[in-house]
Amino acid sequence: MNDKVEYWPRLMKPVEDDTLDEFIRAMGKILSESNYGLPLSVYAQTCTGCLRCSQECQVFQQTQDFRDTPHFRTEEIIRLYSEFFLPEKNGQSIVERTVTQEERERFNLKDLIESLYRCTLCRRCTEACPMGIDHRLVARFGRQILSEMGLVPKNMGSSTVEQIFGLGNTSSFPKAAIIDTLDFLEEDIYDTYGVECIIPRDKKNADCLMISPISDYMMEAETLMGISMVLDQMGLDWTVSTKYCDAINYGLFYDDRVLMTVLDKIIQEARSLKVKTVIIGECGHATRAALGYWKSHLNSAGIEVKSILQVTSEALHKGLIQPNRKKNTAKIVLHDPCNIVRACGIYKPQREILEACSTDYVEMHPNGRHNYCCGGGGGIVIAEDLEEFRLQVPGKVKADQIKASGAEIVCAPCANCKKMLREVVDYYKLPVSVVGIHDLMANALASEIPPQKKPNVA
Amino acid sequence: MDQALDFTQGPLFRLAFVILIAGLIRRFVLIAWPMLAAWIRARDRSLNWAAIFRDIGVWLFPIGHVWRSKDIFTIVSYAFHIGLILVPLFLMEHVSLWTASSGLTLPVLPKLAADIFTVVTILGVSILLVVRIVSRLVRTFTRTEDYVALLLILVPFLSGLLAGRPWNPLSCNAMLLLHILSAEALMITIPFSKLSHCIFFPFSRLCAELGSKLVTDSAYLYKSPLSEGGES
Numbered sequence: 250m251n252d253k254v255e256y257w258p259r260l261m262k263p264v265e266d267d268t269l270d271e272f273i274r275a276m277g278k279i280l281s282e283s284n285y286g287l288p289l290s291v292y293a294q295t296c297t298g299c300l301r302c303s304q305e306c307q308v309f310q311q312t313q314d315f316r317d318t319p320h321f322r323t324e325e326i327i328r329l330y331s332e333f334f335l336p337e338k339n340g341q342s343i344v345e346r347t348v349t350q351e352e353r354e355r356f357n358l359k360d361l362i363e364s365l366y367r368c369t370l371c372r373r374c375t376e377a378c379p380m381g382i383d384h385r386l387v388a389r390f391g392r393q394i395l396s397e398m399g400l401v402p403k404n405m406g407s408s409t410v411e412q413i414f415g416l417g418n419t420s421s422f423p424k425a426a427i428i429d430t431l432d433f434l435e436e437d438i439y440d441t442y443g444v445e446c447i448i449p450r451d452k453k454n455a456d457c458l459m460i461s462p463i464s465d466y467m468m469e470a471e472t473l474m475g476i477s478m479v480l481d482q483m484g485l486d487w488t489v490s491t492k493y494c495d496a497i498n499y500g501l502f503y504d505d506r507v508l509m510t511v512l513d514k515i516i517q518e519a520r521s522l523k524v525k526t527v528i529i530g531e532c533g534h535a536t537r538a539a540l541g542y543w544k545s546h547l548n549s550a551g552i553e554v555k556s557i558l559q560v561t562s563e564a565l566h567k568g569l570i571q572p573n574r575k576k577n578t579a580k581i582v583l584h585d586p587c588n589i590v591r592a593c594g595i596y597k598p599q600r601e602i603l604e605a606c607s608t609d610y611v612e613m614h615p616n617g618r619h620n621y622c623c624g625g626g627g628g629i630v631i632a633e634d635l636e637e638f639r640l641q642v643p644g645k646v647k648a649d650q651i652k653a654s655g656a657e658i659v660c661a662p663c664a665n666c667k668k669m670l671r672e673v674v675d676y677y678k679l680p681v682s683v684v685g686i687h688d689l690m691a692n693a694l695a696s697e698i699p700p701q702k703k704p705n706v707a
Numbered sequence: 708m709d710q711a712l713d714f715t716q717g718p719l720f721r722l723a724f725v726i727l728i729a730g731l732i733r734r735f736v737l738i739a740w741p742m743l744a745a746w747i748r749a750r751d752r753s754l755n756w757a758a759i760f761r762d763i764g765v766w767l768f769p770i771g772h773v774w775r776s777k778d779i780f781t782i783v784s785y786a787f788h789i790g791l792i793l794v795p796l797f798l799m800e801h802v803s804l805w806t807a808s809s810g811l812t813l814p815v816l817p818k819l820a821a822d823i824f825t826v827v828t829i830l831g832v833s834i835l836l837v838v839r840i841v842s843r844l845v846r847t848f849t850r851t852e853d854y855v856a857l858l859l860i861l862v863p864f865l866s867g868l869l870a871g872r873p874w875n876p877l878s879c880n881a882m883l884l885l886h887i888l889s890a891e892a893l894m895i896t897i898p899f900s901k902l903s904h905c906i907f908f909p910f911s912r913l914c915a916e917l918g919s920k921l922v923t924d925s926a927y928l929y930k931s932p933l934s935e936g937g938e939s
Contacts, residue, residue: 282925284745288911288918291738295907298853299784300845304776315847324848379785380904381911386919505921544751545921594758601900688840 266361272358273333280334283389283505288383289330292323295380302374302384304585307492307621308367311642316360317367318372321383325361328388332356366402366635369643370502370627371587376618389503392695396504402632409507417514418463418495426489430466430484437476443518443696446474447480453490454523457485459557460515461530464662469664474529475687478694479561479650480528483569493518496535497664501588502628508538509546515539516549519657526553528560531685533588533663535640540593556589558662562598562692565605572693577607581689582656584613584647584670585620586663599662602686606693611658613650621646625669640676644669648677664684708879715887716804719782730898738813738910742917749920754913762912779840780845787831790858794867795890797821815901825868832861841914864888 280286303309303318365388372393374384395401408419416423431448438446449455459480463472480487493514500508519527529536536556543554562616564570583603589595596617603610613620624644629635647670651659659665659674659681670683746752765772773785795801797816805811816824836857839849850853869875875882897903 282922282924284748284918284920287738287741287745288914291907291911291914292739294901296906297901297904298848300778300782300848300851301781303844304778304781313843313844318844318848318893320848375915379769380908381762381766381915383912383915386915389919486869509921533838541919542751542921544753545749547750634741 252685264362265635266353268362269358271354271398272394273348275394276329277334277691279393279397281389282328285386285393286330286334287388289327289390290335292382292387293327293331293335294349294475296320296324296327296382297380298543299379299590301377301379301608302382304373305377307369307371307373307624307643307646311483311645311648316364319368319388322361322364322391323382323384323387323415325357326391329356345467347693358505362392362395362400365395366558366629366632367638367642368627369587369622369624369629373619373622374589376591392503393505396507400633401503402628404631404633405499405628406593408497408631412495412497412499413507413514413551414632417493419497419499420463420495422463422466427466427494430470431489431491434470434474434477436468438478438691441524442474442691442694443698444478446477448477449488450491455488456486456524457488457526457528458519458522459528459530460494460496460518460535461557462497462532462535463487463662464668465498465530466494467666468607469531469685469688471630471688471691472664472685473687475685475689475691475694476530476557476561477688478691479557479564479570482694483560483564488524490518490522496529496532496539498535499628500676501534501538503700508542512538512542512546513548516546516552519552520548526555528555529555530557531662531664531687532547532621533586533665537588537592556593556595556598558589558595558598558602558686562601562685565587567602570694571696572690573697574605574606574608574693576688576692576695578609579658580656581610582591582613582651582654583610583616583658584623584661584666585616586661586666587622587626588618589663590620591618596646599686602690606690609643611654621650623647623663623666623669624673630665630672636672638671640672644673644676649677650677651681652677657681657699659683660686660689708885712880712887713827715891716789720887721808721889723894727897729896730895731903734903735738735906736897738907738914742910745914745917745920746833748922748924749917750923751920754916759912759916766908779834780842783831783834784840787828787835790828790864792833794824794828794864796819822868825864829861829864829868832857832864836861852900856896856900859889859893859896863893 254262276604298320300318300320303320304332305388306317306319309317346686368388370385370388372385375382395667411421412419415421421599430451435446438444457480459476461473461476462469498511500506502509515527527539529539538552540556543549581603583599589599615621622637622643624630624647627637629643651674657680661670661683662685667683667685673679674681742934769785773782776782793816797813798821799815799818802813802815805813836854837856839845839853863886866882866889870882870886871879897905
C-alpha cells in the first residue's frame with residue numbers, strides 16, 4: 250500500500266509534440282484576460298529556493314516525489330512564462346512564431362500537467378512560504394490553462410455542465426424531487442427532533458436566501474435540517490430557492506469562467522427573489538467562491554453574502570437560539586476545512602457553535618491556519634479515477650489525526666470534506682462517524698418532549 | 708596596497724553602493740507600475756490590508772514557524788539573516804565609515820555580539836551550502852545562482868572576521884582588501900539576482916491578491932452566458 254502511487258494519465262490526453270504549443274497559446278490568451286501575469290513576474294524574482302513549501306506539502310510528505318512539490322509546479326510555470334511572455338526576454342510575440350523542438354525538450358510538460366491535478370489546492374505551501382508566494386494561485390493558473398485546452402477531469406466537467414446547462418445542480422437532481430425532499434424534511438424534523446419547522450421556498454422579498462450544496466438535499470439531510478431549525482428559531486425571514494439550489498462551485502478548482510457563471514446563477518436568483526442577504530450553507534468551496542469573488546460580479550451590489558457559520562454564531566451571541574449542550578456528549582473532533590479557515594479566515598464561529606451544542610470536543614493537531622487538508626481538496630474528491638491516490642496519499646494524514654484524537658465523531662463544516670472523510674474512515678476502518686456542525690446543532694435544538702406526545706398539528 | 712585600499716574604500720565603494728540602491732529601486736519600480744495597473748484593471752478593488760500587514764509582520768520575525776518546523780535548513784535559513792543584516796550596518800568599524808561618508812551616526816553593536824552574529828552567519832552559510840549539496844530534494848532544485856549567492860556572502864563575512872585577528876593567514880591589508888572587494892561584489896550582485904528578494908518580500912502577498920482578481924476588460928468573463936442580472 251505504501252508503494253509509490255502511480256500517475257494516472259487516463260483522464261488527460263497523452264502529451265504530444267505540439268501540446269506545448271497549445272499550452273503556450275492558451276497561456277497567452279488567459280494572461281491577456283486576467284491579472285495572473287503580475288504575480289508570475291514577481292515570483293520569478295522572489296523565490297529563494299528554500300523549499301519550505303515542499304516540506305509542508307501534504308502530498309509530498311507522503312510520496313517524496315519531486316514532481317509533487319509546489320516548487321516544481323511553480324518553477325516550471327514561471328519558466329514557461331519567463332521564456333515566452335516576459336517582455337524583457339522576448340521581443341517577438343509567441344503567436345508570431347512556433348515553438349522550437351529545442352524549447353519543447355527544455356520543459357517537462359507531461360509531469361507538470363499530471364502534477365497539477367495531484368494538488369489539493371489547500372495552501373499549506375503558501376502559509377509556509379517566507380516570501381509569500383501563492384503556489385495555489387500558480388497551480389490554479391495552470392489548471393485554467395488546461396481547462397482552456399479542454400483537459401478537465403471527467404466528473405468535474407460533467408457535473409459542471411449539468412449545473413450550468415442541465416438541471417441546475419451538480420447531482421442532476423430534478424426540481425420536483427427537490428420540492429418533495431423539502432416536504433419530507435419538514436416532516437422528518439418533526440419526527441426526529443420534535444420541532445415544527447417550516448422551510449420557506451421561493452419567498453419573494455424575504456431578507457435572506459439560504460443556498461446550500463445539493464448534497465444537503467440527499468446524503469447530508471441532517472445538515473439542512475439543522476440549518477432550517479436554527480434559522481427558524483432565530484426568527485429570520487428566510488427562504489430557499491427551488492429554482493436554483495446548489496451552492497457548489499467547482500469553478501474555484503479549475504476555471505474562473507465557471508466560477509463566475511455559477512455565482513451569476515446565485516446572484517440572479519437573489520435578485521429575482523429580491524433578497525438582501527445570501528447565506529451559503531456548509532460548504533468550503535462554495536463559501537470561498539462566494540465570499541472571495543462576490544464583489545467581482547458586476548451585479549452583486551446591494552446584496553450581502555455570509556456563511557451560515559457566521560449567522561449561527563451571531564444567533565448564539567444574541568441569545569436567539571438556546572441549544573442544549575447535553576444532547577451531544579460523545580467525543581467530537583473538529584476538522585478545519587481549508588477553504589473556510591485558511592482562505593476565508595472563519596476560525597472562531599464554528600468553535601463557538603461547537604462549544605454551545607456539545608460537551609466534549611477536541612481539536613486536531615495541527616489545526617486552524619496550519620491544518621491538514623481532508624485529502625480531497627481542489628476537486629480531487631470528485632474525480633473518480635483519483636480515489637486510490639487520495640485515500641493513500643493525502644488522506645492518510647487525516648486518518649492518523651483522527652485516530653490520534655480518540656474521538657467517536659468527526660465534525661466537518663464542509664460537504665466536500667465530509668464526503669472525503671467518510672471515504673477515509675471506511676478505507677482505514679476507523680470506528681468514527683462523520684457529521685456536519687448543524688447536524689449536532691439539530692440534536693441540541695431538539696424538543697425536550699418526544700414527538701408523539703405533542704398535539705396533532707397536521 | 709594603500710592606494711588600492713583607498714580606491715576600494717572610496718570611489719569603488721560609492722559606485723557599488725549606488726549600483727545597489729539604484730538597482731533595487733529599479734526592481735521595485737518595474738513591479739510597482741504593473742501592480743498599479745493590475746489594481747486599476749480589477750473589478751473588485753478592495754484589498755485585505757489587515758491580512759497583508761499581518762503576514763508581513765509575522766514573516767519579518769517568523770520565530771514560531773521556524774521553531775515548529777524542527778528542520779535544520781529552515782532554522783539556519785532564518786538565523787543567518789540576523790548577522791547578515793546587523794553586522795554590515797552596525798559593526799563599529801563600519802559605523803565609522805558610514806559616519807565619515809554621510810554624517811549619519813548609527814548605533815554600534817557591542818564587539819562580542821558582533822562576533823557572535825558573524826560566526827553564526829558564517830556557520831549558517833556553510834551549513835546551507837552543505838545541505839544544498841548533500842540533500843537529494845534540495846540538490847534537485849538548486850540552481851547555480853543559489854551556490855554563487857552563498858559563496859558571495861561567505862567570503863566577505865569570513866574575511867571580515869579574520870582581518871585584524873591573530874590567526875589571519877594573509878597580511879592584514881590583503882585580508883582587508885579581499886573583504887572590501889568581496890563585499891562590493893555582493894552589493895552589485897544583489898539587485899540582479901534572487902538576493903533582491905529583500906525588496907520583494909513585502910509585496911508578494913499583495914501581488915497574489917491582485918493577481919487573483921477578475922478584470923474589467925476580459926471578454927469571456929464580462930459576458931456571462933446566462934445574461935447579466937435582471938428579472939428571471
